[in-house]
Amino acid sequence: MKVQTEVLVTDLLNRTNQLIREAEELKTKPEEALNYKEHAESWSVLECLEHLNLYGRFYLPEIKKRITASSSASEPVFKSGWLGNYFANSMLPKEKLNKMKTFKNMNPLNSKLDKKVIDEFIIQQREMLQLLEASRKVSLNKTRTAISISKLIKLKLGDTFRFVIYHNQRHMVQALRLRSVTLLQNQ
Template sequence: MKGIANKQLIEQLENRIELHLKESIELFQNLHERVLLHPASNGGWSIAQCLEHLNSYGHYYLPAIKKELSTQQSNHPNLVFKSSMLGSYFTQLMEPKEKMMKMKATKSHSPATDLDAYVVVAEFIAQQEELLSLLKQSIEVDMNAIRIPISIAKFIRLRLGDVFQFLIAHNHRHILQAKRNLYISYNQPVED
Protein backbone atom coordinates (compact mmCIF):
# COMPACT_ATOMS: atom_id res chain seq x y z
CA MET A 1 0.00 0.00 0.00
CA LYS A 2 1.21 3.44 -0.91
CA GLY A 3 1.93 5.98 1.83
CA ILE A 4 0.58 9.50 2.18
CA ALA A 5 2.25 12.49 3.82
CA ASN A 6 0.86 13.18 7.31
CA LYS A 7 0.13 16.76 6.29
CA GLN A 8 -1.87 15.70 3.22
CA LEU A 9 -3.82 13.01 5.12
CA ILE A 10 -4.59 15.42 7.95
CA GLU A 11 -5.80 18.10 5.52
CA GLN A 12 -8.15 15.61 3.84
CA LEU A 13 -9.52 14.41 7.19
CA GLU A 14 -9.82 17.98 8.55
CA ASN A 15 -11.99 18.89 5.57
CA ARG A 16 -14.31 15.97 6.30
CA ILE A 17 -14.58 16.81 10.02
CA GLU A 18 -15.24 20.47 9.23
CA LEU A 19 -18.06 19.40 6.88
CA HIS A 20 -19.49 17.14 9.63
CA LEU A 21 -19.37 20.06 12.07
CA LYS A 22 -21.00 22.44 9.61
CA GLU A 23 -23.80 19.98 8.80
CA SER A 24 -24.38 19.12 12.46
CA ILE A 25 -24.68 22.77 13.42
CA GLU A 26 -26.76 23.83 10.41
CA LEU A 27 -29.02 20.78 10.14
CA PHE A 28 -29.36 19.21 13.58
CA GLN A 29 -28.54 21.73 16.31
CA ASN A 30 -31.78 23.72 16.12
CA LEU A 31 -34.21 20.96 15.18
CA HIS A 32 -37.23 20.33 17.34
CA GLU A 33 -36.74 17.43 19.74
CA ARG A 34 -39.62 15.52 18.09
CA VAL A 35 -37.77 15.54 14.77
CA LEU A 36 -34.48 14.47 16.38
CA LEU A 37 -36.18 11.58 18.20
CA HIS A 38 -38.52 10.47 15.41
CA PRO A 39 -37.63 6.89 14.40
CA ALA A 40 -36.72 6.24 10.78
CA SER A 41 -39.64 5.09 8.65
CA ASN A 42 -37.86 1.77 7.99
CA GLY A 43 -37.64 1.08 11.72
CA GLY A 44 -34.05 2.32 11.88
CA TRP A 45 -32.50 4.82 14.24
CA SER A 46 -33.69 8.37 14.77
CA ILE A 47 -31.35 11.29 14.09
CA ALA A 48 -30.47 11.46 17.80
CA GLN A 49 -29.75 7.72 17.89
CA CYS A 50 -27.42 8.01 14.88
CA LEU A 51 -25.47 10.74 16.65
CA GLU A 52 -25.51 8.92 20.01
CA HIS A 53 -24.08 5.85 18.28
CA LEU A 54 -21.22 8.05 17.04
CA ASN A 55 -20.84 9.58 20.50
CA SER A 56 -20.31 6.10 21.95
CA TYR A 57 -17.33 5.66 19.61
CA GLY A 58 -16.03 9.08 20.62
CA HIS A 59 -16.28 8.12 24.30
CA TYR A 60 -13.86 5.28 23.60
CA TYR A 61 -11.52 6.58 20.91
CA LEU A 62 -11.02 10.24 21.83
CA PRO A 63 -9.51 9.54 25.29
CA ALA A 64 -7.43 6.67 23.86
CA ILE A 65 -6.01 8.91 21.12
CA LYS A 66 -5.40 11.77 23.58
CA LYS A 67 -3.55 9.43 25.95
CA GLU A 68 -1.28 8.08 23.22
CA LEU A 69 -0.55 11.53 21.80
CA SER A 70 0.42 12.81 25.24
CA THR A 71 3.20 10.21 25.45
CA GLN A 72 4.67 10.88 22.01
CA GLN A 73 7.67 12.97 21.19
CA SER A 74 8.28 14.40 17.75
CA ASN A 75 11.95 13.38 17.42
CA HIS A 76 12.32 12.91 13.67
CA PRO A 77 9.00 11.13 13.22
CA ASN A 78 8.02 9.24 10.11
CA LEU A 79 5.87 11.88 8.45
CA VAL A 80 4.46 9.51 5.83
CA PHE A 81 1.52 7.39 6.88
CA LYS A 82 1.00 3.94 5.39
CA SER A 83 -2.33 2.29 6.11
CA SER A 84 -2.29 -1.32 7.28
CA MET A 85 -4.32 -3.92 5.41
CA LEU A 86 -6.70 -4.30 8.36
CA GLY A 87 -7.00 -0.55 8.88
CA SER A 88 -7.70 -0.01 5.20
CA TYR A 89 -10.30 -2.81 5.27
CA PHE A 90 -12.15 -1.30 8.27
CA THR A 91 -12.12 2.16 6.72
CA GLN A 92 -13.43 0.90 3.37
CA LEU A 93 -16.12 -1.08 5.19
CA MET A 94 -17.35 2.16 6.79
CA GLU A 95 -17.08 4.45 3.77
CA PRO A 96 -20.55 5.20 2.40
CA LYS A 97 -21.28 3.69 -0.98
CA GLU A 98 -24.33 3.14 -3.13
CA LYS A 99 -25.00 -0.41 -1.86
CA MET A 100 -23.86 -0.37 1.75
CA MET A 101 -23.65 -3.54 3.76
CA LYS A 102 -25.94 -3.35 6.77
CA MET A 103 -24.20 -3.97 10.06
CA LYS A 104 -25.58 -4.52 13.52
CA ALA A 105 -24.08 -2.35 16.23
CA THR A 106 -22.53 -4.12 19.18
CA LYS A 107 -24.36 -3.76 22.47
CA SER A 108 -21.83 -1.24 23.75
CA HIS A 109 -22.50 1.01 20.74
CA SER A 110 -26.29 0.55 20.45
CA PRO A 111 -28.08 3.80 21.30
CA ALA A 112 -31.01 3.97 23.69
CA THR A 113 -34.37 5.26 22.49
CA ASP A 114 -35.02 7.60 25.43
CA LEU A 115 -32.37 10.23 24.75
CA ASP A 116 -32.04 13.90 25.59
CA ALA A 117 -31.77 14.87 21.94
CA TYR A 118 -30.30 18.32 22.55
CA VAL A 119 -27.56 16.92 24.79
CA VAL A 120 -26.74 14.27 22.17
CA VAL A 121 -26.34 16.86 19.39
CA ALA A 122 -24.25 19.18 21.60
CA GLU A 123 -22.00 16.28 22.62
CA PHE A 124 -21.53 15.20 19.02
CA ILE A 125 -20.49 18.72 18.02
CA ALA A 126 -18.07 18.93 20.97
CA GLN A 127 -16.58 15.54 20.05
CA GLN A 128 -16.04 16.63 16.45
CA GLU A 129 -14.21 19.73 17.68
CA GLU A 130 -12.03 17.54 19.93
CA LEU A 131 -11.37 15.10 17.07
CA LEU A 132 -10.26 18.03 14.90
CA SER A 133 -7.89 19.20 17.65
CA LEU A 134 -6.40 15.71 18.10
CA LEU A 135 -5.96 15.37 14.36
CA LYS A 136 -4.04 18.67 14.23
CA GLN A 137 -1.81 17.48 17.11
CA SER A 138 -0.91 14.41 15.05
CA ILE A 139 0.89 16.24 12.27
CA GLU A 140 4.30 15.89 13.95
CA VAL A 141 4.01 12.32 15.24
CA ASP A 142 4.56 8.96 13.60
CA MET A 143 0.99 7.82 12.95
CA ASN A 144 2.36 4.40 11.95
CA ALA A 145 3.95 3.78 15.36
CA ILE A 146 1.02 4.79 17.58
CA ARG A 147 -1.39 1.90 17.96
CA ILE A 148 -4.91 2.17 19.38
CA PRO A 149 -6.92 -0.91 20.44
CA ILE A 150 -10.27 -1.07 18.65
CA SER A 151 -13.37 -0.79 20.81
CA ILE A 152 -14.95 -4.12 19.91
CA ALA A 153 -11.81 -6.27 20.18
CA LYS A 154 -9.07 -4.63 22.25
CA PHE A 155 -6.49 -7.23 21.22
CA ILE A 156 -6.62 -5.69 17.71
CA ARG A 157 -4.58 -2.49 17.57
CA LEU A 158 -4.76 -0.15 14.58
CA ARG A 159 -2.32 2.55 13.55
CA LEU A 160 -3.37 6.04 14.59
CA GLY A 161 -3.85 7.13 10.96
CA ASP A 162 -6.15 4.14 10.38
CA VAL A 163 -8.16 4.97 13.50
CA PHE A 164 -8.67 8.55 12.31
CA GLN A 165 -9.72 7.38 8.85
CA PHE A 166 -12.08 4.73 10.25
CA LEU A 167 -13.71 7.12 12.76
CA ILE A 168 -14.26 9.85 10.20
CA ALA A 169 -15.65 7.43 7.59
CA HIS A 170 -17.94 5.95 10.26
CA ASN A 171 -19.11 9.44 11.24
CA HIS A 172 -19.81 10.24 7.59
CA ARG A 173 -21.82 7.04 7.15
CA HIS A 174 -24.14 7.83 10.07
CA ILE A 175 -24.43 11.55 9.34
CA LEU A 176 -25.76 10.53 5.92
CA GLN A 177 -28.20 8.19 7.68
CA ALA A 178 -29.32 11.04 9.97
CA LYS A 179 -29.72 13.36 6.96
CA ARG A 180 -31.92 10.76 5.21
CA ASN A 181 -34.07 10.65 8.35
CA LEU A 182 -34.25 14.44 8.37
CA TYR A 183 -35.39 14.50 4.76
CA ILE A 184 -38.03 11.86 5.47
CA SER A 185 -39.15 13.63 8.68
CA TYR A 186 -39.76 16.86 6.81
CA ASN A 187 -41.75 15.07 4.15
CA GLN A 188 -43.96 13.23 6.65
CA PRO A 189 -45.99 14.63 9.51
CA VAL A 190 -44.46 13.95 12.92
CA GLU A 191 -47.05 12.91 15.48
CA ASP A 192 -47.20 14.63 18.87
Protein backbone atom coordinates in the same frame (compact mmCIF):
# COMPACT_ATOMS: atom_id res chain seq x y z
CA MET B 1 -3.05 2.76 0.88
CA LYS B 2 -0.10 5.12 0.81
CA VAL B 3 -0.57 8.89 1.16
CA GLN B 4 1.35 12.01 2.14
CA THR B 5 0.78 12.50 5.88
CA GLU B 6 -0.14 16.16 5.43
CA VAL B 7 -2.67 15.29 2.71
CA LEU B 8 -4.31 12.71 4.98
CA VAL B 9 -4.49 15.01 8.01
CA THR B 10 -5.88 17.88 5.91
CA ASP B 11 -8.51 15.56 4.39
CA LEU B 12 -9.56 14.33 7.86
CA LEU B 13 -9.71 17.91 9.19
CA ASN B 14 -11.96 18.88 6.27
CA ARG B 15 -14.24 15.88 6.83
CA THR B 16 -14.52 16.68 10.55
CA ASN B 17 -15.28 20.36 9.90
CA GLN B 18 -18.03 19.26 7.50
CA LEU B 19 -19.49 17.01 10.23
CA ILE B 20 -19.60 19.99 12.60
CA ARG B 21 -21.42 22.11 10.00
CA GLU B 22 -23.96 19.33 9.40
CA ALA B 23 -24.53 18.85 13.14
CA GLU B 24 -25.02 22.60 13.62
CA GLU B 25 -27.67 22.49 10.87
CA LEU B 26 -29.43 19.57 12.61
CA LYS B 27 -29.62 21.64 15.82
CA THR B 28 -32.00 24.01 14.04
CA LYS B 29 -34.59 21.23 13.57
CA PRO B 30 -37.40 20.51 16.06
CA GLU B 31 -36.67 17.80 18.60
CA GLU B 32 -39.75 15.89 17.49
CA ALA B 33 -38.33 15.60 13.97
CA LEU B 34 -34.92 14.56 15.34
CA ASN B 35 -36.58 11.72 17.27
CA TYR B 36 -38.68 10.52 14.30
CA LYS B 37 -38.21 6.82 13.42
CA GLU B 38 -39.37 5.06 10.27
CA HIS B 39 -40.16 1.96 12.37
CA ALA B 40 -39.56 0.59 15.87
CA GLU B 41 -36.22 -1.05 15.04
CA SER B 42 -34.74 1.88 13.10
CA TRP B 43 -32.73 4.75 14.56
CA SER B 44 -33.77 8.37 14.75
CA VAL B 45 -31.40 11.22 13.86
CA LEU B 46 -30.53 11.61 17.55
CA GLU B 47 -29.92 7.87 17.94
CA CYS B 48 -27.49 8.00 14.98
CA LEU B 49 -25.54 10.76 16.69
CA GLU B 50 -25.71 9.11 20.12
CA HIS B 51 -24.20 5.98 18.53
CA LEU B 52 -21.29 8.16 17.39
CA ASN B 53 -21.00 9.74 20.83
CA LEU B 54 -20.70 6.27 22.38
CA TYR B 55 -17.78 5.48 20.08
CA GLY B 56 -16.26 8.92 20.68
CA ARG B 57 -16.25 8.28 24.43
CA PHE B 58 -13.90 5.36 23.76
CA TYR B 59 -11.77 6.61 20.87
CA LEU B 60 -11.09 10.23 21.82
CA PRO B 61 -9.43 9.43 25.17
CA GLU B 62 -7.61 6.46 23.57
CA ILE B 63 -6.22 8.62 20.74
CA LYS B 64 -5.24 11.41 23.15
CA LYS B 65 -3.45 8.96 25.45
CA ARG B 66 -1.49 7.44 22.54
CA ILE B 67 -0.50 10.82 21.05
CA THR B 68 0.64 12.06 24.47
CA ALA B 69 2.70 8.90 25.09
CA SER B 70 4.19 8.72 21.58
CA SER B 71 7.89 9.32 21.15
CA SER B 72 7.89 8.63 17.40
CA ALA B 73 8.29 11.68 15.17
CA SER B 74 6.03 12.34 12.22
CA GLU B 75 6.96 10.90 8.82
CA PRO B 76 6.13 12.43 5.43
CA VAL B 77 4.17 9.36 4.24
CA PHE B 78 1.45 7.32 5.93
CA LYS B 79 1.13 3.69 4.84
CA SER B 80 -2.08 2.06 6.00
CA GLY B 81 -2.02 -1.39 7.60
CA TRP B 82 -4.09 -4.09 5.87
CA LEU B 83 -6.55 -4.49 8.78
CA GLY B 84 -6.82 -0.76 9.46
CA ASN B 85 -7.35 -0.05 5.78
CA TYR B 86 -10.07 -2.72 5.63
CA PHE B 87 -11.86 -1.31 8.70
CA ALA B 88 -11.60 2.29 7.47
CA ASN B 89 -12.77 1.53 3.93
CA SER B 90 -15.69 -0.54 5.23
CA MET B 91 -16.95 2.60 7.02
CA LEU B 92 -16.82 4.96 4.06
CA PRO B 93 -20.31 6.20 3.16
CA LYS B 94 -21.60 4.65 -0.06
CA GLU B 95 -24.64 5.38 -2.25
CA LYS B 96 -26.49 2.42 -0.70
CA LEU B 97 -25.30 1.87 2.85
CA ASN B 98 -24.87 -1.79 3.71
CA LYS B 99 -26.37 -2.67 7.08
CA MET B 100 -23.96 -3.65 9.82
CA LYS B 101 -24.75 -5.20 13.17
CA THR B 102 -24.04 -2.83 16.06
CA PHE B 103 -22.55 -4.05 19.31
CA LYS B 104 -25.17 -3.95 22.07
CA ASN B 105 -23.18 -1.50 24.22
CA MET B 106 -22.99 0.91 21.25
CA ASN B 107 -26.67 0.65 20.26
CA PRO B 108 -28.81 3.60 21.41
CA LEU B 109 -32.08 2.12 20.09
CA ASN B 110 -35.12 3.43 22.01
CA SER B 111 -33.07 5.82 24.16
CA LYS B 112 -34.76 8.99 25.43
CA LEU B 113 -32.69 11.69 23.73
CA ASP B 114 -32.72 15.44 23.28
CA LYS B 115 -30.57 18.03 21.50
CA LYS B 116 -27.81 17.63 24.12
CA VAL B 117 -26.76 14.66 21.97
CA ILE B 118 -25.92 17.07 19.14
CA ASP B 119 -24.04 19.36 21.54
CA GLU B 120 -21.91 16.44 22.73
CA PHE B 121 -21.27 15.35 19.15
CA ILE B 122 -20.04 18.83 18.23
CA ILE B 123 -17.81 18.97 21.31
CA GLN B 124 -16.36 15.59 20.36
CA GLN B 125 -15.71 16.74 16.78
CA ARG B 126 -13.91 19.85 18.03
CA GLU B 127 -11.77 17.60 20.21
CA MET B 128 -11.09 15.46 17.14
CA LEU B 129 -9.84 18.58 15.32
CA GLN B 130 -7.43 19.26 18.19
CA LEU B 131 -6.20 15.65 18.14
CA LEU B 132 -5.67 15.78 14.38
CA GLU B 133 -3.58 18.94 14.82
CA ALA B 134 -1.59 17.29 17.63
CA SER B 135 -1.04 14.22 15.45
CA ARG B 136 1.11 16.27 13.08
CA LYS B 137 3.97 15.91 15.60
CA VAL B 138 3.84 12.11 15.98
CA SER B 139 4.09 9.10 13.71
CA LEU B 140 0.75 8.03 12.27
CA ASN B 141 2.49 4.75 11.36
CA LYS B 142 4.28 3.80 14.61
CA THR B 143 1.78 5.22 17.12
CA ARG B 144 -0.86 2.55 17.69
CA THR B 145 -4.26 2.58 19.37
CA ALA B 146 -6.53 -0.06 20.82
CA ILE B 147 -9.91 -0.55 19.18
CA SER B 148 -13.30 -0.69 20.86
CA ILE B 149 -13.95 -4.37 20.16
CA SER B 150 -10.60 -5.63 21.53
CA LYS B 151 -7.77 -4.03 23.46
CA LEU B 152 -5.51 -6.75 22.01
CA ILE B 153 -5.82 -5.48 18.43
CA LYS B 154 -3.90 -2.28 17.75
CA LEU B 155 -4.27 -0.10 14.66
CA LYS B 156 -1.94 2.54 13.33
CA LEU B 157 -3.04 5.98 14.52
CA GLY B 158 -3.66 7.08 10.92
CA ASP B 159 -6.01 4.13 10.38
CA THR B 160 -7.80 4.80 13.67
CA PHE B 161 -8.43 8.39 12.64
CA ARG B 162 -9.70 7.23 9.24
CA PHE B 163 -11.96 4.57 10.79
CA VAL B 164 -13.53 6.90 13.37
CA ILE B 165 -14.03 9.84 11.01
CA TYR B 166 -15.38 7.69 8.17
CA HIS B 167 -17.71 6.01 10.68
CA ASN B 168 -18.89 9.46 11.78
CA GLN B 169 -19.54 10.39 8.16
CA ARG B 170 -21.39 7.14 7.49
CA HIS B 171 -23.87 7.77 10.28
CA MET B 172 -24.18 11.48 9.51
CA VAL B 173 -25.26 10.45 5.99
CA GLN B 174 -27.82 8.16 7.64
CA ALA B 175 -29.00 10.99 9.94
CA LEU B 176 -29.31 13.45 7.05
CA ARG B 177 -31.34 10.92 5.05
CA LEU B 178 -33.65 10.49 8.04
CA ARG B 179 -33.98 14.25 8.33
CA SER B 180 -35.03 14.37 4.67
CA VAL B 181 -37.64 11.64 5.26
CA THR B 182 -38.93 13.52 8.30
CA LEU B 183 -39.27 16.74 6.32
CA LEU B 184 -41.27 14.89 3.65
CA GLN B 185 -43.54 13.35 6.32
CA ASN B 186 -44.27 16.78 7.79
CA GLN B 187 -45.26 18.44 4.50
